[in-house]
Amino acid sequence: MGDLIEFLKQREVSEEIIQTLENEKIDASVISLMTDEELKTYLPSYGDRLAVFGFCRRRGSSRKSALFERLKSKLSKRKLSEEDGSSTRQEEHSQTTHKRNALKRNRKIEIGWMHYDEDTEVFKQVRARRGGGTRKIDICKDAKKRDILQVATGLFFPDGGNIQGPLTDFDCDLKDYQEMIVDDALTVGELYHVTKLNILRFYLTTKKNKMTAFRVPAQVCIHLQKLKRVLKTKPLLLLSLQSKHLLHLKQSAMMCHTLKTLQTITFHNLPRSL
Structure with missing residues (x-):
């Protein structure tokens, strides 16, 4: 009521009209429910009535905005509280899981x-x-x-x-x-x-x-074994072997030069005709 009275005084409304409104308990909330004809009984000036209606609307809008802000603030606090609680529960669940796994x-x-x-x-x-x-x-x-x-x-x-x-x-x-x-x-x-x-x-x-x-094919290994036996036991038989056969053995041995079995074999002593 105090804000409305101050507004009416600024509008230079007579003390008699203001006193009447106070006696009838007509405040901003009541005026927002009145029609122009009803308010005319108390405020004969059309300009004053328009100004009062505008004042009451602004006041109501401001009040709604304040209520909305308070509600929004409460919801935000509740959400933060729930998130904190959820985070705490997740941490507790994670710790419980780790403890349970540690016992496995x-x-x-x-x-x-x-x-x-x-x-x-x-x-x-x-x-x-x-x-x-x-x-x-x-x-x-x-x-x-x-x-x-x-x-x-x-x-x-x-x-x-x-x-x-x-x-x-x-x-x-x-x-x-x-x-x-x-x-x-x-x-x-x-x-x-x-x-x-x-x-x-x-x-x-x-x-x-x-x-x-460097895997050696089985057929090559067989030829190497034959060559080794020939060189070791009967070196004189080298001359009686066919040149084609010896050449094949020599080529097979060159393919597998990394094998330890060839460490004792040299081809420098073979006839040049081979």
């Missing part, structure tokens, strides 16, 4: 297979349709790199081989989810503790070993 003897891990591509000179993951894919297994949390390697080779090289060839043809290693070589001394449990991951992923890596690149 076995942990679940994922194992994939990456094979070295000679053309691009990078390791590429082998898809499931080619015998790779990702396998999930339970393993003792005290298991180390050698234990995981043993499991991985058994998974991807059943019976000692797969479509890439026998396991003995490859140099094998183990990488983690970041494709870094796994430390020999770390256990699965320690890796879980350090990384804080929900599940660990490892990759068996394979690369053709050097001996595979």
Whole structure:
């Protein structure tokens, strides 16, 4: 009521009209419900009535805005409180999960297979349709790199081989989810503790070993054995052998010069006609 009275005084409305409004308890909230004809009984001036109606609308709008701001503030505080509570619950749940996992003897891990591509000179993951894919297994949390390697080779090289060839043809290693070589001394449990991951992923890596690149065909080996026996037991028979046969043996031996069996063999003593 006080704001309305001050507004009427600024409009130079007579004290008698202001007193009448006070006696009738007509304040801004009541005026907002009145029609122009009803207010005319108390305010004969048309300009005063328009001004009073405008004052009451602005006051009501301001009041609604203040209420809205208070409501918005309360909702924001409630939302923050709920988020804090949710975050706290998530942290508690995470801590509980870690504690529960710490008591487990076995942990679940994922194992994939990456094979070295000679053309691009990078390791590429082998898809499931080619015998790779990702396998999930339970393993003792005290298991180390050698234990995981043993499991991985058994998974991807059943019976000692797969479509890439026998396991003995490859140099094998183990990488983690970041494709870094796994430390020999770390256990699965320690890796879980350090990384804080929900599940660990490892990759068996394979690369053709050097001996595979120089593998000697069986037929060549037979010729080498024959040549070795000839040179060792009956060197004089060299002259009676056909030149074509000796030339074939010599070429076969040159293909396999890295073999230890050729260390004692020299071709300088062979006849030039060969």
